[in-house]
Amino acid sequence: MAAAAHQSADLIVIGAGPAGAAAALAASHAGMEVVLLDEAAAPGGQVYRARPAGLSLAPEASGPDDRAGDALRAAVAASSVTWRASALVWSISGAFRVDAVTPSGHESFTAPRLIAATGAHERVVPFPGWTLPGVIGLAAATILLKSQGMVPGRRTVVAGCGPLLAAVAAKIVAGGGTVAAVVDLAGPSDWLRALPKLASRPDLLKQGVGWALKLRQARVPVLFRQTALRAEGGEALERVVIGSVDAVGCPTGGAERVFEVDALAVGHGLVPGSEIPRLLRAAHRFDAAAGGWVPERDGFGRCSVAGLYAAGDGAGIAGAEPARLSGYLAGLAAAHDSRFVDAATVQREAATIQAEQARLRGFAGAVGRLMRARPAMVGAIAPDTVVCRCEDIRRAEIEAAIAAGAREVNQLKHFTRCGMGPCQGRFCGETAAELLARHVGSREAAGYWTGRPPLRPVPLADLLGTFDYSDIPVPEAAPL
Amino acid sequence: MNAMRFDNGFRRGETLSFSADGVTVRAHRGETVAAALMAAGMLGLRRSPRDGAARGAFCFMGVCQECAVHIEGALKRACQVPASQGLVVELRGAV
Amino acid sequence: MTAAYDLAVVGGGIHGATVALFCARAGMKTVLFERGSLCREASGVNAGTLTMQMTRVALIPYALKAHAMWAAARDWLGHDVGVVVCDGLSLAFTQREAELLSFRAGKRREAGAPIELISGVAAREVEPGVAEGVLLAGHCKVDGYANAYLTGLAYRRALIEAGVDLREQTPVSGVAREASGFSVLTQSGAVATRRLVLAGGVWLEEMTAWLGIDLAIKVLINQLAVTERVAPVMRTVVGIASGLLSLKQYPHGTVVIGGGWQGKGDRARGGAELVPESLIGNMRLACHAIPALKQARLARAWAGLEAETRDALPAAGPIPGIPDAYVCGSVHSGYTSGPYIARLLAQRILGQESVDPLFPIDRLLTPPVAPLLPSAAGRAADEQPHHV
Numbered sequence: 001m002a003a004a005a006h007q008s009a010d011l012i013v014i015g016a017g018p019a020g021a022a023a024a025l026a027a028s029h030a031g032m033e034v035v036l037l038d039e040a041a042a043p044g045g046q047v048y049r050a051r052p053a054g055l056s057l058a059p060e061a062s063g064p065d066d067r068a069g070d071a072l073r074a075a076v077a078a079s080s081v082t083w084r085a086s087a088l089v090w091s092i093s094g095a096f097r098v099d100a101v102t103p104s105g106h107e108s109f110t111a112p113r114l115i116a117a118t119g120a121h122e123r124v125v126p127f128p129g130w131t132l133p134g135v136i137g138l139a140a141a142t143i144l145l146k147s148q149g150m151v152p153g154r155r156t157v158v159a160g161c162g163p164l165l166a167a168v169a170a171k172i173v174a175g176g177g178t179v180a181a182v183v184d185l186a187g188p189s190d191w192l193r194a195l196p197k198l199a200s201r202p203d204l205l206k207q208g209v210g211w212a213l214k215l216r217q218a219r220v221p222v223l224f225r226q227t228a229l230r231a232e233g234g235e236a237l238e239r240v241v242i243g244s245v246d247a248v249g250c251p252t253g254g255a256e257r258v259f260e261v262d263a264l265a266v267g268h269g270l271v272p273g274s275e276i277p278r279l280l281r282a283a284h285r286f287d288a289a290a291g292g293w294v295p296e297r298d299g300f301g302r303c304s305v306a307g308l309y310a311a312g313d314g315a316g317i318a319g320a321e322p323a324r325l326s327g328y329l330a331g332l333a334a335a336h337d338s339r340f341v342d343a344a345t346v347q348r349e350a351a352t353i354q355a356e357q358a359r360l361r362g363f364a365g366a367v368g369r370l371m372r373a374r375p376a377m378v379g380a381i382a383p384d385t386v387v388c389r390c391e392d393i394r395r396a397e398i399e400a401a402i403a404a405g406a407r408e409v410n411q412l413k414h415f416t417r418c419g420m421g422p423c424q425g426r427f428c429g430e431t432a433a434e435l436l437a438r439h440v441g442s443r444e445a446a447g448y449w450t451g452r453p454p455l456r457p458v459p460l461a462d463l464l465g466t467f468d469y470s471d472i473p474v475p476e477a478a479p480l
Numbered sequence: 481m482n483a484m485r486f487d488n489g490f491r492r493g494e495t496l497s498f499s500a501d502g503v504t505v506r507a508h509r510g511e512t513v514a515a516a517l518m519a520a521g522m523l524g525l526r527r528s529p530r531d532g533a534a535r536g537a538f539c540f541m542g543v544c545q546e547c548a549v550h551i552e553g554a555l556k557r558a559c560q561v562p563a564s565q566g567l568v569v570e571l572r573g574a575v
Numbered sequence: 576m577t578a579a580y581d582l583a584v585v586g587g588g589i590h591g592a593t594v595a596l597f598c599a600r601a602g603m604k605t606v607l608f609e610r611g612s613l614c615r616e617a618s619g620v621n622a623g624t625l626t627m628q629m630t631r632v633a634l635i636p637y638a639l640k641a642h643a644m645w646a647a648a649r650d651w652l653g654h655d656v657g658v659v660v661c662d663g664l665s666l667a668f669t670q671r672e673a674e675l676l677s678f679r680a681g682k683r684r685e686a687g688a689p690i691e692l693i694s695g696v697a698a699r700e701v702e703p704g705v706a707e708g709v710l711l712a713g714h715c716k717v718d719g720y721a722n723a724y725l726t727g728l729a730y731r732r733a734l735i736e737a738g739v740d741l742r743e744q745t746p747v748s749g750v751a752r753e754a755s756g757f758s759v760l761t762q763s764g765a766v767a768t769r770r771l772v773l774a775g776g777v778w779l780e781e782m783t784a785w786l787g788i789d790l791a792i793k794v795l796i797n798q799l800a801v802t803e804r805v806a807p808v809m810r811t812v813v814g815i816a817s818g819l820l821s822l823k824q825y826p827h828g829t830v831v832i833g834g835g836w837q838g839k840g841d842r843a844r845g846g847a848e849l850v851p852e853s854l855i856g857n858m859r860l861a862c863h864a865i866p867a868l869k870q871a872r873l874a875r876a877w878a879g880l881e882a883e884t885r886d887a888l889p890a891a892g893p894i895p896g897i898p899d900a901y902v903c904g905s906v907h908s909g910y911t912s913g914p915y916i917a918r919l920l921a922q923r924i925l926g927q928e929s930v931d932p933l934f935p936i937d938r939l940l941t942p943p944v945a946p947l948l949p950s951a952a953g954r955a956a957d958e959q960p961h962h963v
Binding site: 529530545548554555574575 | 803804805806827828870871872
């Protein structure tokens, strides 16, 4: 029984953010038949999210991201790339058959080459009360602000690390909301140290300075070397307690401050979403600077599995523009490997791209350092704090499982159910691995979740469609 | 009211209303169910399976599954569903 | 050279672990080698079904006794594997299935399984979640399930408490015959032992080759799926006449769907690849049987490797021609019957009388050393064992 619809192509690209779109366009311009899939209704990924139908932006309010996103969408539409929106990819098998649930039902796509460009997800180190309604991610706050035109609450604390803090806080102020405080794990010295590298991208530095000035104007308190120690409330968030941390993110036990707020936007960095290379059993390595486990790749994004390429933040956190460049190289490589483009052309185009990548590396590295994982924060998690949100598994239970002999994350999952819930370990995975690493010596030793389908939880009703009993091809009966 | 709509250059689609546990919720075309509920002050969407703790939307990008509730009788992530006129939302999750 | 052991077991699934457990408790100095983590292969990833209705006729007497062991796991294992004893239903939706069900249930009943044939209406009383359109159902009260992924932790604790030298993350590269037994070759050196049990599941073929024995083990790649937690949709173990569906809902709400639908993989790579049509067919069958399941979301799918001998009966007993060497595995529905068969082998190793016959591998070797006795084979003449 085949899927409802089946399509063959030269190349399938999964993820239509800056990396995926660039990859698809590069390959398509070289003459390849390309299918581009994304769960969203329009290309752009998270950073260049399209505005939903019904919401529009006044021209004076549009910024560089809006313009870049519109250009990306226009380029895809103008190309011969087959763009499939609202496609929930749930299985990838062979080399390569991609199964997806789309508005038309269950569809499958086949191609000898596959580019994974599925982006990153947020890292949040658990703290008491982080599961209260009203506590959202920093990236989540960005989506509310940019795509829905809403500030998260009447009074918001913005906490965590990296440039997203200032971006979110400034946008809340611009939207007429109140930011009770910006709470940064980093200290002024961290920002000063980063400044020379940040200055290598004057456009982005200027944007950041603009945010900082806006916060200053609005008299928003900016607290350095602080963290949200706990969130409190009954059925929803009512207050956030802030306290000092040291240079590695560990609470110092000093004086606490309480902010009465109804929203907390918190984020502690980004983690590469390398679920597709993992599912296909590509080799991975742990790269803390890149955000965690990343697929082993050559300079063009080729993975250890033949025909598989990975690009963008899903293969290592570097930001939107580096993602676009890495996507372009992956598309180019796929075109070369499929004999649509000769080696000389590749050399020529790659040289420019690689020079540009080198120019951007400094900035990306500095931001990555500001957003890096801070293992000491994980060490400081209180025992009865929920680590696995889906299954309500607390730190104490994870420690007990380690004491009972769990030595790598998949064994830990079997011992506790941590990672077995619908988020498929995306939000607890980093914390669980870090807790395990403290006992087994390293993140490498702790390992990563074995990749299994479906890539996202998929409703059975959508997957199975309508069928008659006689349609089901039951194999031969089992032996008596 | 928690999340607040701002003007600042946004032009919203026409207003509509849907129901959540029988309560009428106003929204604009283009808003997701999760965002509209947050703007209406309805932050608690379901309860966690073991502890029965109140949970609401967390990541707003379809990954965390905290906002998976019954919409028109099927379990869907509220942050991925556009609000539409007359939509029936039950504030309960898979369990 | 490390200290000598009375018994070395190679392979840490439930067969190997159970043999080690009973031998150690009887006083044998025992070491168990597992190249990964305990009970993480077939033993940790199977559907956990404890049913007579999918057990081979020849194994029914063993499965009944194993079921009693699982139900009393707290007593002999000492730790929880989440065993739930409940009713089981095997459903027939077509006339052909009803005939197949009657025949199979009859054979299993003859072998001692308390299976009754009931109407579709009666089936819905046993299991309100079952679909309409059931023509006939096999109903058995000796049924239920365990939580396979809890097995590793439970056995780990039991083995350590029994004083077994448990060596996880310790691959064995070979075994050599010595004057006083065997030496087991590991990366950190050879370990001397008087007796040897090979309990390597699908890798039993490679293990027996260490001793020059050619035992062909077929590898089945069984796909399984689990939903996220859902509100109660069923309260029994459900299967169908052909034996190609297993379905149950755990107390915490997840529903596990299995039945032997094949994925792609091999001994080297494991259950490497899902076959989407296979998974969808399996889930359609599940949703046909329990319609409320359609509201659920699929959370995870995987494949486990199952070992099968040429006649799809166990490889459990002494290795011919090699004193003090034994095999234990390839039981077929090994999780269901495994603990009892492994305990029988332990009794044999300890020199005790075993109540039920084992399954010596002589019959499987080329040329066959001796045929299996008809009473232990119990194979219906007109049924050929095969899987897709």
